[in-house]
Amino acid sequence: MRRLRPLALAAAILALALAACGDDDDGGAGGGAADAESVSQAKATGDVTWCIGKDTTGAFGTVVENFNKANPEANVELLQLPESADEQRRLQIQRLRAESPECDVLGMDVIWTAEYAAQGWLLDVTEAVEKRKDEFIPSTLNTALYEDKYWAVPFNTNAGFIYYRTDQEAQPPENWQAMYEEAQKGNGLIYQGARYEGLTVNFLELLYSAGGNVINEDGTEATADSQETRDVLTFMNQGIEDGAVPKAVTTYMEEESRRAFEAGDATFMRNWPYAYALAKESNIADDFAVTTFPSYQGNQGAGVLGGYDLAISAYSENPEGSLAFINFATSPEQQVLMVTKASLPPVTTSVYSDPQVEKTLPFAAELLDAVEQAKPRPVSPVYPQISEAIYTNVFAALQGDMTPDEAASTMNEEIQKALETF
Amino acid sequence: MLSPAIVVIALVAAYPIGYAIWLSLNEYSVRVPGLSRFAGFDNYTEALGSPEFWNAVVTTFIFTGISVALELALGLAMALAMHEAFRGRGLLRTVVLVPWAVLTVVSAITWRTIFEPNLGLAPQVLSTLGLPGADIVWLGESGYALAVMVLADVWKTAPFMALLLLAGLQVIPNDLYDAAKVDGATTWQRFLRVTLPLLTPAILVALIFRTLDALRIFDLPYVLTRGANDTTTLSLIAHQELTSNRLIGYGSALSVLTFVIVMAVSLLYIRTVGGNIRALAEEK
Secondary structure (H helix, E strand, O other): OOOOOHHHHHHHHHHHHHHHHHHOOOOOOOOOOOOOOOOOOOOOOOOEEEEEEEOOOOHHEEEHHHHHHHOOOOEEEEEEEEOOOOHHHHHHHHHOOOOOOOOOOOEEEHHHHHHHOOOOEEEEEEHHHHHOHHHHHHHHHHHOOOOOOOOOOEEEEOOOOEEOOOOOOOOOEEEEEHHHHHHHHHHOEEEOOHHHHHHHHHHHHHHHHHHHOOOOOOOOOOOOOOOOOHHHHHHHHHHHHHHHHHHHHHHOOOHHHHHHHOOOOOOOOEEOOOOHHHHOOOOOOOOEEEEEEOOOEOOOOOOOOOEEEEEOOOOOOOOOHHHHHHHHHHOOOHHHHHHHHHHOOOOOOHHHHHHHHHHOOOOOHHHHHHHOEEOOOOOOOOOOHHHHHHHHHHHHHHHOOOOOHHHHHHHHHHHHHHHHOO | OHHHHHHHHHHHHHHHHHHHHHHHOOOEOOOOOOOOEEEOOOHHHHHHHHHHHHHHHHHHHHHHHHHHHHHHHHHHHHHHHOOOOOOOHHHHHHHHHHHHHHHHHHHHHHHHOOHHHHHHHHHHHHHHHOOOOOOOOOHHHHOHHHHHHHHHHHHHHHHHHHHHHHHHHOOOOHHHHHHHHOOOOOOHHHHHHHHHHHHHHHHHHHHHHHHHHHHHHHHHHHHHHHOOOOOHHHHHHHHHHHOOOOOOHHHHHHHHHHHHHHHHHHHHHHHHHHHHHHHHHHOO
């Protein structure tokens, strides 16, 4: 009997624990995006907490200060999340799942919009965005759109560029094919080819330029098993086989690419605008230039949008104050500050012709072009799975573990499976 | 008197395990807020039927087998060296522990930089010395990537192994060595017949610690390769499904399977250790 007591006790506790967690996820059964609450009236009062990635340059802090100075009845506080986007998402989701009112304004990577909106974690801000629609670059607004409603306001944007060595190439490449040929003769082209989100972006840039896509318009069907996908995969794989692209690219993320380019190891590099200012301080400062993506088989080159949007948490206790702050942070004056202080590409068109901006970003005109041409990544609540299906199979094709045909059909299967997730 | 201890164990161990098991029997919608359904063993059937899971099992066991074996050999050598009396022994014992004190993520980032193609320390040194391997993209090839992972793990944890074994060495009475010497045993014979048998319990304890740790390896492949080139371990796929894809039911099933595997291995060890120690006691 005495031996049995502890066992029985343990069993009882386990049973209790199991029973307790049973009714965990049944609460809060709202209808998601369909009948979410909205906020349209901005009122600069009360406390607002802004949860966004680490303020490495102090720019976010300055915006908060400016807002608080201009609006004595309101008080915004900055809550810094880690530098890595994956970690930011994890921490935001942790709070949202717990229905915590801690974060009022969320700094959201543009690829999270659909997921957050579908889960009913965001307030509908369609009315507020419609009022200011003309200020924004149209493509950036698409990143805040899910099921015909706006769930966020664009805050900063991003688009890829081709960096090239002016001491090796007299002029920018005309098309992708020509660039690969030049790269093969010279020191090669480098991009982000490691097995992660960056490879999805690098692949989609080519696929969009080729006129393909991985899912259909309304996000119900995978369309990755196409001639365009097979062409692009063959093109990318051939690049490595021919030596136009060094094998090392399959381990490169943004920073490795930048370091290799700055060390003079490449003639061409695909990277984000952030690399510009840094490369200007390197040994090759005077020997490189940037250009928008070249055309691909006669089609105009297209980029893929990056950047952050600002959304209001469905659990915020001060939606009106939050909206007032978002309007302030995305206003032209503060957007100029984002460029000069943090080199974050702005989302409002007018800012690109500001003399201060042109001074910080000498390629502002090209950047505006690139952003206007760029398309969002697939908009879907299961985006993480779609992206995983893309980068694992593109990676397998780059490594030669799969033929382009196999990679295209496996990618399609996995995307279809992702779209059918419960 | 047992009850408080059991309550504590229940709270810190049984509750999370029970919760994970419960989660793994359900499916949680990624589309509709708050929607979930009971799935029975569907998540397990899916996991056990996916090549991804079995590849991860194989990778995890290969990594564990090789790295723990190397750590044991190296750790034993280090322990024997540190056991000898010489000047600066205390200092050496401290210095040797430094890699163990470095956070795995930090050391993983360092190793990633060391093996960066062309620019990293490893390719530079290899090419300066004219050794083969300078042109290899270490983290970009199957086999090589796993080798870097093993190297990083051995570098970090061999000292820990050494410390555990050193503690074992210090309880072996010197009389035994003296007696062996009188009987004319060579150094090698003394090692085989005296040191090794008496060190066996310490070795087994050290092996348990390291094996269980290695089976759960997450930070090294996450930082070094993100699981590319056959370095995806069990913990890595569970993390990917749970936090990135937010498939809470399926991800939990993967975690529970990992738990079961680790548990089975540790039970196996405990039986061996128990049997071994009993056998030793009987011999005496």
